[in-house]
Amino acid sequence: MTSSEQEIFPAQAEHANVPVNAIETRNIIKRFDGETAVDGIDLTIKRGSIFGILGPNGAGKTTTLRMLLGIIDPDEGERFLLGSPDPISKAHQVGYLPEERGLYQSMKAYDAIAFMGALRGLPLAEGRRRGRQMMEDHGLGSAADKQIRQLSKGMAQTVQLLGTIVHKPDLIILDEPFSGLDALNQGKLERLIRAQTDKGVTVIFSTHVIAHAERLCEDIAIIANGKIPFAGKVSTARDRLRPQVHLETRNLDGAWRSAIPADCEPLGHNWHFTLPENGVEPLLRALIEGDAGIESLSIERPGLHDAFVHIAGEAVAKEMDDNAAMHNSGLGDAI
């Protein structure tokens, strides 16, 4: 693009120079008081994707996000946000919803949205206009002129979320966005995230609820004890485990037994085992030709939860389930 074209089409010119990856980190390390909170993390997050960071509380999710955003600096390693090693310099293109939500209590709702936009370079008047409009669009028009302290917790959360996207960022980072929301509002938030990615926005969120990541993300990173044992496609994570076979037979013995792992014992007439390395076809053939008397047969691909247990370990997975249960006990807020 020539310089004259750049003057006429500044937005396109900006896109012409955009990096392929929204985030890149190389061996970033962060220590607090001698304890390593994040221990050599490598991440690459493509633009336009929804990326989930999965891990229990204290695994290093928030510290990682804070380093990506430039709130804190890594002690070692490099990080690039939208191609820049100085994330704050790209703040105008980023929206961030922290885990601990907060707003100025005396501000009016639409003004709070405008203020968050103004922080990221949006003119205040335009922010106010958009703030009112967004609140109308989300069914909160009547609350636009109310002070934050007069809103319910759920409404205030919505205001903060709208403030996160009011300046139309290229990258949205959400730290535990689903915590404290009931199922209905978790669904609304999922739709909002998808709507943003439809516009080409990159969304990164942290969560300890695997189901959200499984529904929303193509790519994930699993974080445990400050390290990332897995980063990549959800399907790749699931492929780390062999499919599980659930079989019910009329007969309990025969030549077909050689196709089933030797250590597999029946529960009545039911067999549960991992699909052998040679695949489905030899198994089926052995069962039919060996007259096993198939009553039912299902082959299940492992879910992300199973993959998580396999990758992060049972202790970490249990911790994460406990975190999720704890958060679910305080549901009921609207978004």
Next chain:
Amino acid sequence: MIETIRAAFVIARRDFTAIIFSKSFFFFLLGPMFPLAIGLAAGSLGQQVSQDIDRPVIGVALEDSQSAKLVSARAALVKNLGGAALPELLLLSDVNPADPDIQTKLDTASKPLNAIISGSLEAPLLTGSQRDVKRWSGKIALLTETALAGSNPVKVRTDFVAETDSSEQRARLAIAQGGQIILILLTMILAGMVLSNLVEEKTNKIIEILAAAIPMDAIFLGKLFAMLGMALVGITVWSTIGFIGISVMSTGIPALAAPAVGWPLFCILMVLYFSMAYLLLGSLFLGIGAMATTVREVQTLSMPVTMGQLLVFFLAAYTVTKLEEPAEWLAVIFPFSSPFAMIARAAQMDNIWQHGLALVWQGLFTLIIIRFSVILFRRNVMKSGNSARKKKLFARMRG
């Protein structure tokens, strides 16, 4: 840099409007009225009590003719010295001037007596407690000498001339001290408020949103300038009320000798040095206060901070009469006392360039403090997890 200034403006605008349009700002403006009213009431009450208590009476047990001379001498001296300078005299006509038990009359007179003069004018005997005798023997000697001399008081003629060098020096010293006191009082009243300035953001969990969106320096700068703006609004309101009050209650603003740099520049420098003193102390307080997570921690910090302020003020006040001596140079160079020392210089020295240099130095140091505070804040406060929150305040400050 431009982005930092833009972001600082966003923060300053939010904070300034939030403060100015709050109900509590009205009470902030009324704040100085309370100590002023209490001071005036206490002052007048104290003066009244002092007048009632401290009106000494000396009994006079002399021959009648000598008593009359003594009373005349007092009346003559009062014309030049004023009534408060001399004790009242109570004639004890029924007491023998040579009575050996004269001390018994101290408690039996019609008024409580501090002492009794007896004997004769030529050889007076003053009887009373050691404290009263020591206090009044000189004045009684003056009275008796005047009574014996019998001369009329001399009328001193007066001839006023323009300011002499010494009187101008004294006036400028007074302006220097007055300017310092005003700066010190205003800074003490207003700068301490910055201590709790980041607590709202931390309590409301907004700090993370701010820190992710704009440079931390901009947050500190914006908050500092918002508070300075609020302080200047307060000072403007108080000055206006004070000016109107003086104009209405008296014949107008009293004519004062000019400071060395002249009144207009001196007034400008007062505003500039107040701003710099505020920014310097404010940036330090903001940095310390930023380490606190609760209002209680801020209150804990208030006392050592006030003590520190006082030490700085003592240094500046001590050196006001020691221009260009090492101690005064120390006060000029040490950033926190520099504004106070420099306003004293503005009153007493007419070279202007030094003020530009001092303002640059003070501004630079403000930026250094902010940078240092930001580094500490980012290193010690912006952590996640419980361990960061549980860390003790002073451990957070140490880093």
